[in-house]
Amino acid sequence: MLIPTPENTKNVTELREKTLEVLRAVKKYGIIYVMQRSDPKAILISLEEFQRMQELVEDYLDELDARELAKKPRGRGIPLSAILKRYSKKRV
Numbered sequence: 001m002l003i004p005t006p007e008n009t010k011n012v013t014e015l016r017e018k019t020l021e022v023l024r025a026v027k028k029y030g031i032i033y034v035m036q037r038s039d040p041k042a043i044l045i046s047l048e049e050f051q052r053m054q055e056l057v058e059d060y061l062d063e064l065d066a067r068e069l070a071k072k073p074r075g076r077g078i079p080l081s082a083i084l085k086r087y088s089k090k091r092v
Contacts, residue, residue: 002031004040009033012041 002008008029010022015034022044026032030049034042045053 002029004033009035012036 008025008031010025010032012034015022022032026044026046030046032044033040034044
């Protein structure tokens with residue numbers, strides 16, 4: 001995450017009056033902090049940054065699911081040779 005700096009911080013008035021400029025800054029920096037009277041109110045993130053964060057969350061959730069599945073008993077299983085024998089027969 002970026003630390004708020006003068007470059008990536010805008011106030012509500014700038015957001016209202018210079019929307020296109022603020023959107024260009026979002027694209028340039030990825031994240032823009034929106035302040036109101038020196039109090040942080042919101043964060044604008046670029047679409048690319050949002051997609052990157054979404055992928056990280058999905059990867060994390062997949063890892064949690066995999067850990068839960070690893071705890072469950074797997075049973076005996078079926079040997080690969082039996083599966084191949086059953087499904088690779090040519091049917092007439």
